[in-house]
Amino acid sequence: MTATLSRAEAAVAPAHELAGTWHLTRLALRRDRVILPIWIVLLSIVPASTVNTFTQFYPTVADRLALQAGANANPSYALLYGPPFDLTTAGGFIAWRMCGFLALLTGLMVVFTVTRHTRAEEDTGRAELLASAVVGRYAALTAALLVAGGASVLTGLVQAVTMIGAGLPAAGSLAFGAAEALVGLVFTAVAAVAVQLAEYSRTANGIGTAVVGAAFLLRGAGDSTVDARWLSWLSPIGWVQQVRAFAGERWWALLLPVACALVVGGLGYWLLPRRDVGVGILPPRPGPATAAPGLRSPLALAWRLHRGPLLGWTIGTAVVGAVFGSIASGIGDLVGSSPQAQQIMARLGGSHALTQAFLAAMAGMFAMVASLYGVQAVLRMRGEETAIRLEPVLATSVGRLRWAAGHLVFAFFGTAALLLSGGVFMGLANGLRTGDVGGSLADSLAGMLVQLPAAWVVVALAVTIFGLLPGFSAAAWAAGALALLLSLFGPVVDLPQAVLDVSPFQHPPKIPGQEFTATPLAWLVAVAAVALVAGLAGWKRRDVG
Numbered sequence: 001m002t003a004t005l006s007r008a009e010a011a012v013a014p015a016h017e018l019a020g021t022w023h024l025t026r027l028a029l030r031r032d033r034v035i036l037p038i039w040i041v042l043l044s045i046v047p048a049s050t051v052n053t054f055t056q057f058y059p060t061v062a063d064r065l066a067l068q069a070g071a072n073a074n075p076s077y078a079l080l081y082g083p084p085f086d087l088t089t090a091g092g093f094i095a096w097r098m099c100g101f102l103a104l105l106t107g108l109m110v111v112f113t114v115t116r117h118t119r120a121e122e123d124t125g126r127a128e129l130l131a132s133a134v135v136g137r138y139a140a141l142t143a144a145l146l147v148a149g150g151a152s153v154l155t156g157l158v159q160a161v162t163m164i165g166a167g168l169p170a171a172g173s174l175a176f177g178a179a180e181a182l183v184g185l186v187f188t189a190v191a192a193v194a195v196q197l198a199e200y201s202r203t204a205n206g207i208g209t210a211v212v213g214a215a216f217l218l219r220g221a222g223d224s225t226v227d228a229r230w231l232s233w234l235s236p237i238g239w240v241q242q243v244r245a246f247a248g249e250r251w252w253a254l255l256l257p258v259a260c261a262l263v264v265g266g267l268g269y270w271l272l273p274r275r276d277v278g279v280g281i282l283p284p285r286p287g288p289a290t291a292a293p294g295l296r297s298p299l300a301l302a303w304r305l306h307r308g309p310l311l312g313w314t315i316g317t318a319v320v321g322a323v324f325g326s327i328a329s330g331i332g333d334l335v336g337s338s339p340q341a342q343q344i345m346a347r348l349g350g351s352h353a354l355t356q357a358f359l360a361a362m363a364g365m366f367a368m369v370a371s372l373y374g375v376q377a378v379l380r381m382r383g384e385e386t387a388i389r390l391e392p393v394l395a396t397s398v399g400r401l402r403w404a405a406g407h408l409v410f411a412f413f414g415t416a417a418l419l420l421s422g423g424v425f426m427g428l429a430n431g432l433r434t435g436d437v438g439g440s441l442a443d444s445l446a447g448m449l450v451q452l453p454a455a456w457v458v459v460a461l462a463v464t465i466f467g468l469l470p471g472f473s474a475a476a477w478a479a480g481a482l483a484l485l486l487s488l489f490g491p492v493v494d495l496p497q498a499v500l501d502v503s504p505f506q507h508p509p510k511i512p513g514q515e516f517t518a519t520p521l522a523w524l525v526a527v528a529a530v531a532l533v534a535g536l537a538g539w540k541r542r543d544v545g
Helices: 002-017 021-031 035-049 051-057 061-073 075-081 090-117 119-124 126-131 139-165 170-197 201-224 226-234 236-242 251-274 298-328 331-335 339-349 354-386 390-394 400-434 437-449 452-468 475-489 519-541
Strands: none
Touching: 021 090, 021 139, 035 051, 035 090, 035 139, 035 475, 051 090, 061 075, 075 090, 075 201, 075 298, 090 119, 090 139, 090 170, 090 201, 090 236, 119 126, 119 201, 139 170, 139 251, 170 201, 170 236, 170 251, 201 226, 201 236, 226 236, 236 251, 298 354, 298 400, 298 437, 354 390, 354 400, 354 437, 354 452, 354 475, 390 400, 400 437, 400 452, 400 519, 452 475, 452 519
């Protein structure tokens, strides 16, 4: 009888360990009811919205053949976008230009989602309270995977439906959507492992995003090197492109992400019971018994907290800047010679010279990305506050504004450092290809620096939200994303100028290519200053926590 009961208990144990999964799933969906739909909509509508743009850029067969030849001749394009299988159709062009980047963004979406509903809950102690009730051990992880995985599948489904609605072939659209959905499931499984390894949500996010970035770089290295094409087959993002949507679909390639998601996800479940709540598999490195003399000021403490992310972002912008600089001189081969193509590119970059327009457009894009680092640095203050690490600091002689100033130094000047890093390497790479390093370097740095006030506006808005509406601090990400999307895709889909002007990145002069005008920069600096003062005033008066 005892043996029979033991076997029965073992049989029902998995169901008991999943108790509360549905309730936690509903809670996660409620918490993400704003940010997750934004992710899904933006990732879903971008491919279909650029179908008409392809016909405007490349209206004739000759233009499309020139595009194919130019992409085949320059390995830098394969490094950035992937192998150009078939660029003579709108679907093939969209798959080439967007498949890898959408997979990258989907990976970031699911990593942040899984971490937010698992490891971050353990950081705050809420997971331990739930575990003391009727919630099973595997419930939180399962709920997070259902939400993140469901978002990936929904994104892929909407992509396929909207692309079919835009007139693209059904087979290619379904292959595109399925590949994007499955790569999201792979990175969802990666996040499931990352939250078991790390002890803090910040570290788990770092592990997950590092895997996503490494997958993108591994794919780029394989696609751009003839003798190392096999590297692409080691990357989940490479599998997405090897499906070859709109270019003779390889349906069997979809089996690779399915198998990987199952194996890696199973590893996450296997690791979960092998650690305690609030503790990671990887033990934290113990620090010294006494703090170093250099940690005696708020600025030194901020440096200790921000140096890792700042270094990572700086290296990333340098690498991407070098890639963009290496392809700038050959952008004419991709854009084509039609008047429509040159008009659209001029609108994106603000110049009639295609190379200068490309450099100016890339400077604007770097500013948008750098502003997101600034938002991250500002929100680190909120993280210190909610983790109750701020109150012991303020209990000393350190004042609120002095503490905030240490973080804001890295938020504002770190943003400037990223733009300088990207400008230097983009200018050097372009100058080495064209033989004019000095001129190219000056143009790139000037183009980056005039975009700095626009990036500072986004950072200052994050400070305003932190100071006046701390409970809605995550909305700072939405503000940065809105500015980025308006500037990046607004001109392509012909949004009204009044809507485009909401983004601060629409106002700086597009250099190189346009005359320098200081008036819009002065207005942007003034807006940033007002937002910064308002945020700091709110922070000085509101309660901590």
